[in-house]
Amino acid sequence: MQSSEHNGFASNSPNGRDAHNRLLESMSAVGIANKDVVEAPYLTQEHILFREQVRRFVDTEVKPRGEQWEEAGFVPRDVLRRMGELGFLGVRYPQAYGGSEMDSIATAILAEELGKSTFGGFAVTVLVHTDMASPHLANAGTREQLERWMPDIVAGKKIAAVAVTEPDAGSDVAGIRTSARREGDNYVLNGSKIYITNGVHADIYFVAAKTDLAAKGSRGISMFVVEKGTPGFSVARALKKHGWLSSDTAELVFEDCRVPVANRLGEENRGFYAVMKNFQNERLVLGAQAIGEAQAAIALTLEWVTQRRTFGTTLWEKQAIRQRLAMQAAKVEAGRQLVYNTAWLASQGRDCVKEVSMLKAYCGELVNEVMYDCQQFHGGFGYMREAAIERMVRDARIHSIGGGTTEIMLEEVAKRMIPSRDRT
Amino acid sequence: MKILVPVKRVPDPATTIRVLPDGSGIATDNVKWVINPFDEIAIEEALRIKEKQGGEVVLVAVGQQTWQEQLRTGLAMGADRAILVRSEAALDTLAIARLLAKIAEEQKPDIIILGKQAIDDDSNQVGQMLAEMLGWPQATFASKVEFQDRKCTVVREVDGGLETVAFDLPAIVTTDLRLNEPRYASLPGIMKARKKELKEIPADSLGVDLTPKLKIKKLDPPPKRQAGRKVASVEELVQVLHNEAKVI
Ligand SMILES: Cc1cc2nc3c(=O)[nH]c(=O)nc-3n(C[C@H](O)[C@H](O)[C@H](O)COP(=O)(O)OP(=O)(O)OC[C@H]3O[C@@H](n4cnc5c(N)ncnc54)[C@H](O)[C@@H]3O)c2cc1C
Ligand SMILES: Cc1cc2nc3c(=O)[nH]c(=O)nc-3n(C[C@H](O)[C@H](O)[C@H](O)COP(=O)(O)OP(=O)(O)OC[C@H]3O[C@@H](n4cnc5c(N)ncnc54)[C@H](O)[C@@H]3O)c2cc1C
Secondary structure, X not given: OOOOOXXXXXXXXXXXXXXXXXXXXXXXXXXXXXXXXXXXXXXXXXXXXXXXXXXXXXXXXXXXOHHHHHHHOOOOHHHHHHHHHOOOOOOOOOHHHOOOOOOHHHHHHHHHHHHOOOOHHHHHHHHHHHHHHHHHHHHHOOHHHHHHHHHHHHHOOOOEEXXXXXXXXXXXXXHOOOEEEEEOOEEXXXXXXXXXXXXXXXXXXXXXXXXXXXXXHHHOEEEEEEEOOOOOEEEEEEOOOOOOOOOOEEEEEEEEEEEEHHHEEOOOOEHHHHHHHHHHHHHHHHHHHHHHHHHHHHHHHHHHHHHOEEOXXXXXXXXXXXXXXXXXXXXXXXXXHHXXXXXXXXXXXXXXXXXXXXXXXXXXXHHHHHHHHHHHHOHHHHHOXXXXXXXXXXXXXXXXXXXXXXXXXXXXXXXXXXXXXXXX | OEEEEEOOEXXXXXXXXXXXXXXXXXXXXXXXXXXXXXXXXXXXXXXXXXXXXXXXXXXXXXXXXXXXXXXXXXXXXXXXXXXXXXXXXXXOHHHHHHHHHHHHHHHOOOEEEEEOOOOOOOOXXXXXXXXXXXXXXXXXXXXXXEEEOOEEEEEEEEOOEEEEEEEEOOEEEEEOHHHOOOOOOOHHHHHHHOOOOEEEEEHHHOOOOOOOOOOOOOOOOOOOOOOOOOOOOHHHHHHHHHHOOOOO
16 A cells, blocks of 8 residues: 555544544445345335345355356356245246246346345346346247246256357357257257257257248247257357356357257247247346446445555545446446336337347446446456455456347437338 | 234334434334234244134234234235234234234134234234233243144243143244244235135224323434444453443
């Protein structure tokens, strides 16, 4: 630390001391505000109680163990099972399968609180299972299919992954090339998938493949359920990543992989629309997760800057620092309100593609901006592996890429900003 | 076994408490309210007993409309039903005990389990008063509770060790910290709690004398912690402890 002798007036004079105490007091108020952010008016007692339970789980079961999972490269199964027992994996699913039939707001709460764990890899492991993969089954599954797989998914006994992206097609979903050729009562899958979250350790995969090679991309895609161990299906490799280290990510290969017709989800050639529909929930959840991460980063940074002293005062006493954090807190709160308002729209069954795309773009960029400042204010320590903020910076980077890049999201917004007849 | 569990609403222990400038109470804006942690342990114990031997867990709170939030939480943990004795005025421990005694006479539980104290005013009185009013045996500061037929054995945490007592039901048990670790409210539990019975009874309909015998005159926040200071030697430390801190 630098010498503080030359700058004595702020904290040594009696007035300075008072100011310091007032600051500390206002800090504890910030602490409270941070713990108990004002809840949206449409939140019910059940929502709030659910949030408390998830928060307790994160504090007691996740935060103390997260580092180990980062080392191991995945989240152990017992953690996911425990979440299943507590009903956290079946928020919106029918009671008949162990679910709780809550709404999108509860889903946003789950994602936000998991994001606050400071382990993005853990959060996404859960959220891919609950909100990006299994919705394919929930939305399109027949009664038979639901009965077959849903109870184990809700209980955390079978973990799910969704495989759309391929080496040659990510943003451009219609451009996928994995094929599914009909042969009697089976489809034969050939192709590969990449960057698949939960890809190494999942039990059940929801796979997009082309069933009509001649049709225009968006009209020839179908969704299939492929279980681990199906002959012809293999995990080619576990991928090493920049962040999300506690999340396992894989490249998958299908070589003459035979899947019964009974494993097709929904109508043949309607898979593209299912993927597009599920993206809405997925993006809402990723936005909520990002906002949770941003809040946790600001809280961590507040702890740091109120302790750390340079030039005779804490960093918090420097306006340059606290004003920037205040502005970031304001933006995060704005993003949070957008997330919850959109979740509310979704819970009312209202069309909110524009809002979902906005929040995905906004929160995905904002979380990176917030992380930059938070790491910056940690000084040299923020660059060290032992600092939580260092991990959080790496984890946040994906938010502007995964589940729909910022650019693609902005195209979705732009399309809806002017009436279609005025578009060129 | 029918188990009655009284529940109090208190500020979250993690919340920073601010005393109002005039000392009349604490600032309640921004305060998060929870079940008194010792009462949460009482609910957990009641649920475990019920899981082993069957029966019913009934929660009871004496307070305002907002207290139903804490009762719902207890129902979400697994309690069967709840009673809210509505009182807008803050009551003292004696009045609370009287109301609970009345509820107990009506509900006829086999056992009443409650926290040894509430973490807000730390009175540590209601359980004991209740035992006296009902004429039931009591075991305070329980760290272990076991049953054999109508006989209950409780291990109590006392200064310097443990004490084991046994008595017949009905009885009063107050919980200590190490008795158990309260469970989560599962999400299905939370949804089920919505449909469970939560009955409200006005406190003044129970024919109990509620006149306060105790008045809180003033609250003072604890003194601010002073910064530590280094001393050069053991001699100086002894000097300082004797002359300045006056503790030895
Ligand atoms: C850690 C991680 C986990 C993932 N998990 C999964 C998963 O579980 N399942 C799954 O299916 N996928 C998964 N993905 C894939 C992810 O959804 C894609 O990486 C993402 O959609 C981007 O696709 P891409 O990588 O092919 O990039 P590209 O589509 O090649 O995009 C490259 C760049 O070009 C820009 N761009 C592309 N098209 C346009 C356009 N029309 N206008 C302007 N700019 C454009 C993009 O915004 C981006 O900046 C994961 C990815 C990562 C990194
Ligand atoms: C990888 C690495 C290699 C390094 N190598 C060396 C080395 O070889 N030798 C060596 O001596 N040091 C080295 N350092 C230390 C480096 O020079 C310091 O980390 C850097 O000067 C910042 O100091 P700090 O970490 O104490 O942060 P702090 O001084 O605590 O600063 C924290 C934050 O507060 C801000 N801040 C501080 N004071 C003010 C103010 N008055 N007004 C507004 N904002 C303020 C800073 O800009 C920063 O954002 C290294 C650091 C790293 C990370």
